[in-house]
Amino acid sequence: xxxxxxxxxxxxxxxxxxxxxxxxxxxxxxxxxxxxxxxxxxxxxxxxxxxxxxxxxxxxxxxxxxxxxxxxxxxxxxxxxxxxxxxxxxxxxxxxxxxxxxxxxxxxxxxxx
Amino acid sequence: xxxxxxxxxxxxxxxxxxxxxxxxxxxxxxxxxxxxxxxxxxxxxxxxxxxxxxxxxxxxxxxxxxxxxxxxxxxxxxxxxxxxxxxxxxxxxxxxxxxxxxxxxxxxxxxxxxxxxxxxxxxxxxxxxxxxxxxxxxxxxxxxxxxxxxxxxxxxxxxxxxxxxxxxxxxxxxxxxxxxxxxxxxxxxxxxxxxxxxxxxxxxxxxxxxxxxxxxxxxxxxxxxxxxxxxxxxxxxxxxxxxxxxxxxxxxxxxxxxxxxxxxxxxxxxxxxxxxxxxxxxxxxxxxxxxxxxxxxxxxxxxxxxxxxxxxxxxxxxxxxxxxxxxxxxxxxxxxxxxxxxxxxxxxxxxxxxxxxxxxxxxxxxxxxxxxxxxxxxxxxxxxxxxxxxxxxxxxxxxxxxxxxxxxxxxxxxxxxxxxxxxxxxxxxxxxxxxxxxxxxxxxxxxxxxxxxxxxxxxxxxxxxxxxxxxxxxxxxxxxxxxxxxxxxx
Numbered sequence: 001x002x003x004x005x006x007x008x009x010x011x012x013x014x015x016x017x018x019x020x021x022x023x024x025x026x027x028x029x030x031x032x033x034x035x036x037x038x039x040x041x042x043x044x045x046x047x048x049x050x051x052x053x054x055x056x057x058x059x060x061x062x063x064x065x066x067x068x069x070x071x072x073x074x075x076x077x078x079x080x081x082x083x084x085x086x087x088x089x090x091x092x093x094x095x096x097x098x099x100x101x102x103x104x105x106x107x108x109x110x111x112x113x
Numbered sequence: 114x115x116x117x118x119x120x121x122x123x124x125x126x127x128x129x130x131x132x133x134x135x136x137x138x139x140x141x142x143x144x145x146x147x148x149x150x151x152x153x154x155x156x157x158x159x160x161x162x163x164x165x166x167x168x169x170x171x172x173x174x175x176x177x178x179x180x181x182x183x184x185x186x187x188x189x190x191x192x193x194x195x196x197x198x199x200x201x202x203x204x205x206x207x208x209x210x211x212x213x214x215x216x217x218x219x220x221x222x223x224x225x226x227x228x229x230x231x232x233x234x235x236x237x238x239x240x241x242x243x244x245x246x247x248x249x250x251x252x253x254x255x256x257x258x259x260x261x262x263x264x265x266x267x268x269x270x271x272x273x274x275x276x277x278x279x280x281x282x283x284x285x286x287x288x289x290x291x292x293x294x295x296x297x298x299x300x301x302x303x304x305x306x307x308x309x310x311x312x313x314x315x316x317x318x319x320x321x322x323x324x325x326x327x328x329x330x331x332x333x334x335x336x337x338x339x340x341x342x343x344x345x346x347x348x349x350x351x352x353x354x355x356x357x358x359x360x361x362x363x364x365x366x367x368x369x370x371x372x373x374x375x376x377x378x379x380x381x382x383x384x385x386x387x388x389x390x391x392x393x394x395x396x397x398x399x400x401x402x403x404x405x406x407x408x409x410x411x412x413x414x415x416x417x418x419x420x421x422x423x424x425x426x427x428x429x430x431x432x433x434x435x436x437x438x439x440x441x442x443x444x445x446x447x448x449x450x451x452x453x454x455x456x457x458x459x460x461x462x463x464x465x466x467x468x469x470x471x472x473x474x475x476x477x478x479x480x481x482x483x484x485x486x487x488x489x490x491x492x493x494x495x496x497x498x499x500x501x502x503x504x505x506x507x508x509x510x511x512x513x514x515x516x517x518x519x520x521x522x523x524x525x526x527x528x529x530x531x532x533x534x535x536x537x538x539x540x541x542x543x544x545x546x547x548x549x550x551x552x553x554x555x556x557x558x559x560x561x562x563x564x565x566x567x568x569x570x571x572x573x574x575x576x577x578x579x580x581x582x583x584x585x586x587x588x589x590x591x592x593x594x595x596x597x598x599x600x601x602x603x
Contacts, residue, residue, distance in 0.1 A: 045294040095268040
């Protein structure tokens, strides 16, 4: 239970950063925090109490003693995707800074509905 | 070589990574790679199409049998959508041939191929996490393409798109986490069976996460703030890619998941309401735009609303109408974006007021724009007429008279803003501008689209016959489940 609460909390902190912070870099950090929160949630779904890594390292291990490997595989992929998105976001921040000479999102917003 | 559906994903991916290597040897050769890829894949798609109509092709990746491994499902719907992507992709490639001149073209083609990989992957995959991965491939390529021109507004639009897009992927991933914790499977067919045992509150929560996640990319009403900026700041062919490929792929993903897992009538009612609001808001916002590409972007949102309405009526004729309108929208909106791209290029300004009198100076480009505008309004000889007609008939048959009225009203709004541009093109006094030539490849691309629109308009029943299996495939989930898992009784 504590895992779920923690990961939801981490997600909420990230969303807070994205919505409230004005600095572009901090917004990108917020996005990363949201990603980490979701990854934590995925990992905790597959967690078995006192489980070991899902590898048959000892002959007496049974499948019931291992944590679920599928969420771990998912998280591995999700981390890579998150890294890609963060890299693109930071590249865009650099370009925005080049054009506007500011990191404040309020001074940048020109495109509107 | 054996023709299999996996090539639709593998070959564009391979081409994407081949392009930078080829670029080291010859910058010219890079330009031809996407064209060859599209021609070959169109050939594969049209060869496999009749087979998919007989029996859906299910391809098991790496020998793990479903529900454990990843499968590709090439049924009638996927066959139809993939063929559409290949044809439109080829036309867009023709158009970008001379359009992408300022920036290193290999980067553009690489991202373009990545985007095609993601979009075909979304259409083919039978695994919900795999769907997420392809979704992200498409999204990352789309963010980068939005900022491709390196200008001020492009970077801003891309950043906005990226912010909204990351939220959409977070929602999607949360939905997957919930699904996995409740059913312990990720295969979509298996999910359709096992989701019946999940309690309603959890299902509703998953559904909301899916709609907010995929609705962002498919331009559903409250979630489409990224679209007008991205469309208007991205290079013109990229705007056509968004309207024609990205949005359609994510809408298909949403519909597939809804039809497989949440086929309650209330869900379709919710989608119907969302579709109507999307259509009205899109058309009304389009009317008050001063820039031509933004106007087209909002019009595209309105058209997506119309398509969602058709799908949410959820009968075989309405699904057929929805698919027909999808083809229409892809062809006509690409034509409009293409010609608007050159109109902007000729007039030197993105504003509609700068287009005065271009009809006389640039007769061919203006003709294509006027042609597209009349087609999307639904005048009889063009395909747009049949798309709207079929949707209206389907809505009428389901006794949704209010929806019929609203579609007609939005048609009038559409007419107002498109005819306004046409009148500026032809009936306003011309201002002298420096005359630049429209490249031949652009004209050929627009010509192909025009011919396709006319053919569709004259022989709508030919394509409608192919759409019936596609509609059945999406509507009746038992076939999908049986094809993937073998015979299972629900």
